[in-house]
Amino acid sequence: MPKLFVSDHPLVQDKLARLRDKTTNPQDFRRLMSEVAMLIGCEVLKGVRTRKSTVQTPLRTAAASILDQPLAFVAVLRAGLGMTPGLLELAPKASIGHIGLYRDEKTLNPVRYYVRLPKNMKDHFTVLCDPMLATGGSASESIHILKTDGAKNIALLTLLASKQGVARIHKDHPDVPVYTAAVDQILNSHGYIIPGLGDAGDRLFNT
Numbered sequence: 001m002p003k004l005f006v007s008d009h010p011l012v013q014d015k016l017a018r019l020r021d022k023t024t025n026p027q028d029f030r031r032l033m034s035e036v037a038m039l040i041g042c043e044v045l046k047g048v049r050t051r052k053s054t055v056q057t058p059l060r061t062a063a064a065s066i067l068d069q070p071l072a073f074v075a076v077l078r079a080g081l082g083m084t085p086g087l088l089e090l091a092p093k094a095s096i097g098h099i100g101l102y103r104d105e106k107t108l109n110p111v112r113y114y115v116r117l118p119k120n121m122k123d124h125f126t127v128l129c130d131p132m133l134a135t136g137g138s139a140s141e142s143i144h145i146l147k148t149d150g151a152k153n154i155a156l157l158t159l160l161a162s163k164q165g166v167a168r169i170h171k172d173h174p175d176v177p178v179y180t181a182a183v184d185q186i187l188n189s190h191g192y193i194i195p196g197l198g199d200a201g202d203r204l205f206n207t
Contacts, residue, residue, distance in 0.1 A: 007043065013181070040157060042090065045125075049068045050067055069124070072151075074117065075096070079131045079132065079200040080129040080130050117149050128155070132193060143156065154176050161178065162183065
């Protein structure tokens, strides 16, 4: 599939196995979610614009490449909140945005209830954090919201995706790459990824 990156890093896959494990407690689940986001985030952030510069080492001047674009990490509430701490370890100066959506249990369509984004989104390299790409409806709507606010450079970072969800993003937003730890094949009748890892928000917040 175009614009799909599935991490095969051994650390990512080991941590994903523990995220899937139903015996993993909420404290470890939070830590693992943050760590997977950070590891895959290194790949996502390869797309950030840089510029040539120089630095003075203790011995002489050296050529350098430094970031030349502001970063925005946008969490889809509520489970996306578990991914931003890991990304902030990589880029602590990044701005943070929030998009609040919930899924109508009958239609499975996303319903918007809160949006707060950084200013000048058109200038930012934006990472949308949505841990479970199931039907793709919430992520697609979130990307639409970002684009409406002016965002031009968007990447979707998710812990686990479904084949259907990836196809939805590629159809609705072919310009947006998807980064994930794994792609599961099916959804159940309630729109949950199978085998998946359960409800990421409930496991993250122990609710």
